[in-house]
Amino acid sequence: MSNEKINAQVIAVFPNKVRIVVDDLEDFKVAEESLKVGSYLKIEDNENAILIAVIENFQITVNSIGSRDHIIEAFPLGILRGNKFERGGDSLAIPPKEVRPAGIDEIKKIYEDSIEETERFTFAELSSNRSVRVPVNGNKFFNKHIAVVGSTGSGKSHTLSTLIQKAVSGKSGNFALNNSHIIIFDIHSEYRSAFPDANYIDTSNLILPYWLLNSEELEEFFLDTEANDHNQRYIFKEAVVANRIESFSGGADARRKIHYDSPLYFDIQKVLDYAILKNTEQIDSGEEYQSGAKKGQPKTTQGSLFGKLTNYVNRLENKINDTRLDFLLSDRAKKITFEQTLGNLLGYSDKNSNVTIIDLSGVPFEVLSITVSLISRLIFEYGYYYKRLRFNNNPSEKVNNDIPILLVYEEAHKYVPNSDLMKFRSSKKSIERIAKEGRKYGVTLLLASQRPSEISETIFSQCNNFIAMRLTNPVDQGYVKKLLPDTLGSLIDKMTSFKQGEALLVGESIILPSIVQIDCCLPEPSSNDIPYWKLWRDEWKALSFIELKSEWHK
Ligand SMILES: Nc1ncnc2c1ncn2[C@@H]1O[C@H](COP(=O)(O)OP(=O)(O)O)[C@@H](O)[C@H]1O
Ligand SMILES: [Mg+2]
Numbered sequence: 001m002s003n004e005k006i007n008a009q010v011i012a013v014f015p016n017k018v019r020i021v022v023d024d025l026e027d028f029k030v031a032e033e034s035l036k037v038g039s040y041l042k043i044e045d046n047e048n049a050i051l052i053a054v055i056e057n058f059q060i061t062v063n064s065i066g067s068r069d070h071i072i073e074a075f076p077l078g079i080l081r082g083n084k085f086e087r088g089g090d091s092l093a094i095p096p097k098e099v100r101p102a103g104i105d106e107i108k109k110i111y112e113d114s115i116e117e118t119e120r121f122t123f124a125e126l127s128s129n130r131s132v133r134v135p136v137n138g139n140k141f142f143n144k145h146i147a148v149v150g151s152t153g154s155g156k157s158h159t160l161s162t163l164i165q166k167a168v169s170g171k172s173g174n175f176a177l178n179n180s181h182i183i184i185f186d187i188h189s190e191y192r193s194a195f196p197d198a199n200y201i202d203t204s205n206l207i208l209p210y211w212l213l214n215s216e217e218l219e220e221f222f223l224d225t226e227a228n229d230h231n232q233r234y235i236f237k238e239a240v241v242a243n244r245i246e247s248f249s250g251g252a253d254a255r256r257k258i259h260y261d262s263p264l265y266f267d268i269q270k271v272l273d274y275a276i277l278k279n280t281e282q283i284d285s286g287e288e289y290q291s292g293a294k295k296g297q298p299k300t301t302q303g304s305l306f307g308k309l310t311n312y313v314n315r316l317e318n319k320i321n322d323t324r325l326d327f328l329l330s331d332r333a334k335k336i337t338f339e340q341t342l343g344n345l346l347g348y349s350d351k352n353s354n355v356t357i358i359d360l361s362g363v364p365f366e367v368l369s370i371t372v373s374l375i376s377r378l379i380f381e382y383g384y385y386y387k388r389l390r391f392n393n394n395p396s397e398k399v400n401n402d403i404p405i406l407l408v409y410e411e412a413h414k415y416v417p418n419s420d421l422m423k424f425r426s427s428k429k430s431i432e433r434i435a436k437e438g439r440k441y442g443v444t445l446l447l448a449s450q451r452p453s454e455i456s457e458t459i460f461s462q463c464n465n466f467i468a469m470r471l472t473n474p475v476d477q478g479y480v481k482k483l484l485p486d487t488l489g490s491l492i493d494k495m496t497s498f499k500q501g502e503a504l505l506v507g508e509s510i511i512l513p514s515i516v517q518i519d520c521c522l523p524e525p526s527s528n529d530i531p532y533w534k535l536w537r538d539e540w541k542a543l544s545f546i547e548l549k550s551e552w553h554k
Pocket of ligand 1: 150151152153154155156157158159500501502517518519520521527
């Protein structure tokens with residue numbers, strides 16, 4: 001394109017806006033490419049820096065001699081010096097020399113050159129030009145926590161599926177299974193169809209031994225923590241520790257170190273027996289009745305806890321007999337080993353798998369928090385101890401975890417809400433700990449939520465990669481805006497009008513904040529959309545109430 005044809009001038013530069021006036025729009029474009037909102041512009045200065053800006057709006061004004069001017073306002077994304085790209089637009093030397101549209105090939109090159117090929121992880125294309133693939137730096141992306149936010153139906157579940165499907169299919173050599181390890185907490189049974197080869201765990205085959213719960217989780221589960229009863233707590237703790245010691249088969253040194261939080265077997269039935277004993281205890285006073293019907297029998301007095309533990313005994317009995325809690329309390333849960341439990345969660349079972357889906361849809365609501373807490377904590381502690389083990393074996397090693405894990409929480413506001421309610425205490429604590437420290441031990445979070453404003457701020461503020469999809473609730477929008485870098489300008493405001501699968505991708509792993517279309521996943525997660533109209537127009541369907549009842553009462 002010749003220089004005479006360019007008839008555009010920069011008339012104003014602000015930190016978050018560049019205003020350009022164009023006389024003849026026809027001449028101001030790159031051959032074959034039409035200009036629209038979302039197209040890119042290149043603005044050069046005299047120091048070989050090129051500002052890349054994205055068009056936000058067009059206006060037409062009539063100038064003093066009666067002809068029309070076209071005003072274009074663009075948002076500065078960053079500055080290109082040689083092949084290096086820096087965020088922001090403030091370092092452009094003023095006045096700028098030249099402005100022209102950036103061709104697709106130039107934009108492609110910016111994205112391509114931004115990341116070494118071996119580090120590229122690509123799951124989306126530029127929304128304004130679908131022929132431009134948008135890679136992120138896969139190491140940076142998975143090394144920092146990831147948040148996917150968007151209203152229902154914006155495409156979060158599909159995005160999660162796309163990300164995970166791409167992650168498990170990336171290979172640096174010719175082998176069947178790569179070394180990716182992803183655990184999905186699936187609250188609506190959505191993901192099995194997207195990952196047919198996954199290690200699939202639901203309440204029928206989940207075994208999560210109660211004896212792996214730490215003291216806080218144990219108390220939340222077995223005690224009426226709200227009653228804050230010291231007797232209960234004391235008797236419980238005493239019995240748990242005593243039975244751990246009794247059941248322990250290791251050496252005396254290790255035995256002495258057993259405590260309330262040790263992840264060692266104890267028999268819950270023995271804990272109940274002890275509570276019953278204390279609740280009915282009669283203490284021999286050493287004297288005898290001198291007269292009356294009991295003459296000659298030993299005189300007893302009631303133990304100090306006599307009758308005081310009735311509620312606690314009932315509660316324990318109910319728990320032990322509740323078949324819905326078999327995954328925690330059954331004989332299988334008593335017999336499974338620590339190694340098997342951890343192996344199952346990490347995909348090391350009969351058949352190794354990259355993806356483990358933990359279907360929580362059958363877990364009773366009152367134990368959801370401790371279930372999620374226990375699994376999350378085990379994975380975190382895996383990272384911690386595995387690092388320690390590797391460090392002991394080789395102190396000079398730089399990467400202390402060669403088997404890093406991604407934990408995926410769908411509907412994260414359900415496990416880590418922005419509230420201090422007791423019933424979420426455990427899961428919130430475990431996940432917050434991973435948010436704060438997980439990175440050091442190779443444990444990363446991927447959180448998806450339709451209510452970002454209801455997620456614990458501690459967790460959100462630790463996320464570094466954001467995939468913000470269509471978000472319509474103003475409270476959530478405001479909240480997400482606050483979390484994103486304030487240099488994003490009006491890119492954020494587009495969030496309200498995104499199409500399905502469209503997202504604002506922001507974070508250290510990507511060269512420019514970009515509005516992208518996420519690739520479709522295959523196969524898809526199962527949808528929660530029921531086609532009412534189609535189903536209602538069908539003929540009346542039979543319903544087996546007998547089968548329904550047996551499922552209900554299982
Ligand atoms: N990347 C995408 N491209 C095209 N359509 C998509 C994409 N992601 C999602 N969709 C469509 O949007 C709908 C809602 O997606 P879903 O992932 O269930 O949303 P959410 O989990 O946010 O409720 C689905 O019917 C799906 O077909
Ligand atoms: Mg969903």
